[in-house]
Amino acid sequence: MNANVQDVVVLLGDSITEFGWEPHGLAQRLAQTYVRKFDVINRGFSGYNTEWVIPVFEQFFAKSQDQARLPKVQLLTIWFGANDACIPPEPQYVPIDAYAANLSKLVNFVKSPDSPYYSPATRVVLITPPPIAIKQWNEVLAGQGEEPQGRSLDSAHRYAEATKEVGRKEGVPVVDAWTGIWEACGKGEEGLPRYFSDGLHLNANGYAVVYDALLKAISESYPEIHPDALGFVFADFMEVMPSQNRAQTLIKRNVFDK
Amino acid sequence: MNANVQDVVVLLGDSITEFGWEPHGLAQRLAQTYVRKFDVINRGFSGYNTEWVIPVFEQFFAKSQDQARLPKVQLLTIWFGANDACIPPEPQYVPIDAYAANLSKLVNFVKSPDSPYYSPATRVVLITPPPIAIKQWNEVLAGQGEEPQGRSLDSAHRYAEATKEVGRKEGVPVVDAWTGIWEACGKGEEGLPRYFSDGLHLNANGYAVVYDALLKAISESYPEIHPDALGFVFADFMEVMPSQNRAQTLIKRNVFDK
Known part of the structure; x- marks a missing residue:
């Protein structure tokens, strides 16, 4: 961009990332924390799954030969699964093995020296899908005159576990949003709505859990880019x-x- | 940046811009409104005046020959005056004529074909300094064990008027934050604290006035970049x-x- 002096944090994901510009959302919190250090770029795409985002990634992430004259992506968070975990025949559904393969592909776009998007400066963090407060979500849908959707807490949990497995396999830290919110709510479905705006999307409480876990992951895996370690540009x-x-x-x- | 697919809105200013990433701040609101359309880049520098920001601008804004391969700055807001309007011998003070000349210089960095930063795609909006709730601000300083500062409502008002004059002279729309907040508070100093977090910096109420006035200015002067006129990338x-x-x-x- 014309304003090209700061490096960036890129948040790649679905609606839970896109809505992160809300007050107290993940993007808002990170932008406030990293102000005058890194810019925060929101690449959240409501409704998208890992399959649809691959061609999108290939269009927005600069190829290796173009990266030198552009601000570096110092941190890339990849946060999907909420839509992939829909239950077939929901059109957003991606089979769990394909979901894991797609996540690996996204990670290796930046981490593999063979990739045209290879970006050795970019640190990657995976984030698991959160739980879903399915009763609350279906009530919201009903209020809009819509049918209940094919989503379930159990399916979200399996995709969260698959995300962690991809992290282990690819050597990338994982923020376990599923477990963080599940434990915060007391491990009972009746406690979940306190962390969601509508059962599917997070509210300030839900984003706080994820933000805190992300800062902890940065501290542990990439302490050099923890906001406290950085000076102003x-x-x-x-x-x-x-x-x-x-x-x-x-x-x-x-x-x-x- | 590596993530170079969206054009940008750049917010240039002092602390009132920098703190705009707070929940309900100007940057947060714009980022939420423009999500998937333009990225919002916060170039707010707490404590800075128009004199100090000129060399900063010259380092962060791309020169004309580099702009083609970088995301375009579709909108640049320039919001100073709060510190320039300090009363001498405060070190942040900039004489009002120099303030106006500095604002003109910043505007012409992008608007003048003779400037190395000439960016014909960039629309400029000036924002006036807001009023100051001086009693509240000095109480906050006292609470921190600091002396009262040389600032005044009248001085802020004169710099706001000077900003509007620069806008007329340069043919650039001006968001009159001073008048907007002054009218919202009932044109009495006792009403001002409702729009400030500490007497100097805006709270959600104050940012709401400026955000609404900015969107109105965009509607009137640059309707083609009003968020409602744009599609998703x-x-x-x-x-x-x-x-x-x-x-x-x-x-x-x-x-x-x-």
């Missing part, structure tokens, strides 16, 4: 104000040189 | 789901072809 005004050489003080910095 | 899943040719349906689109 442009100096704090408390440094600018007394500077005897403001032109020098205002030269852009490497965020990793805190 | 990648298709809505309701179009993907029944598609007989998903590869075709998933090809990225021009947001202006709604």
Whole structure:
């Protein structure tokens, strides 16, 4: 972009990512945390599954030869499964083995030296689908005059487990949104609605669980990009104000040189 | 950036812009509104004035010859004055004529064909500094053990008027945050704190006034980039789901072809 001085965090996912710009959503929280360090780019696509997003990824992620003149993607989160885990014949359904293969493909787009999108600077985090408060979701649908959907807590759980298996296989950290929310709600379906806006999408409570788990995963796996480890690209005004050489003080910095 | 498919909105300013990633802040609201259409880039620098930001602009905004291969800045908001309007000898103070000249310089960085940063695709909006609830702000400072600062409602008002004059001179629309908040609060200082988190920085009420006025300015001056006029870069899943040719349906689109 014209405004090309900061590197970026890219959030790839479905509606639960797209809606993350809501107040207290995942994108909003990350953007606030990383302000003046990394820009946060939301590539959430409501309703999408891992199959549909592959051609999308191939169009939005820069090829290796173009990456040098573009801000680096320092962190890529990949958060699907909520739609893949629909129960057939729902059209969003992706069989669990294909879901796992698609996740691996997305990871290897950036991690495999053979990929045209190979981006060695990009750290990847997988996020599992959350549970679903199916009774709440079907009530919301009924309120809109729609039929109940083929979704289930058990199916979401199996796709969450498959996500963790992909993480192990590909050597990528996994934020277990499923278990985090399940444990937070007391491991009972009756507690789930407190974490959802409508049974399927997270509210501030749900996003808080995922945000905290993501920051923990960053601390553990990629501590060099934890917000606390990074400096501002442009100096704090408390440094600018007394500077005897403001032109020098205002030269852009490497965020990793805190 | 690696994720280079969407054009961008750039918010340039001081702390009132930087803090816009807060829930209900200006950046958060715009990012939510423009999701899947434009990315929102926050270039707010707490404590900065128009003098200090000029060398910063020259480092973060791409030069004309580099712009073609980077996402376009479709909209640039320039929102200063809160710090420039400090009363001397406060070190953030910028004389009002210099403030106006600096604003003109920032506008002409992108609008003047002679500028190395000339960006004919970039629409500019100026935003005036808001009022200041000086009693509230000095109480906050006192609570932190700090002395009262040299700021005043009247000075902020004069810099707001100067901003509007620059807008007229440069032919750029102006969002009058000062008047918007002053009228919303009933034109009395006692009503101001309802629009501020601390007397200087806006809360959700204050940002709502500015957001609404900005969307109105976009409607009036640049209707082609009003969020309602734009389509998604990648298709809505309701179009993907029944598609007989998903590869075709998933090809990225021009947001202006709604």
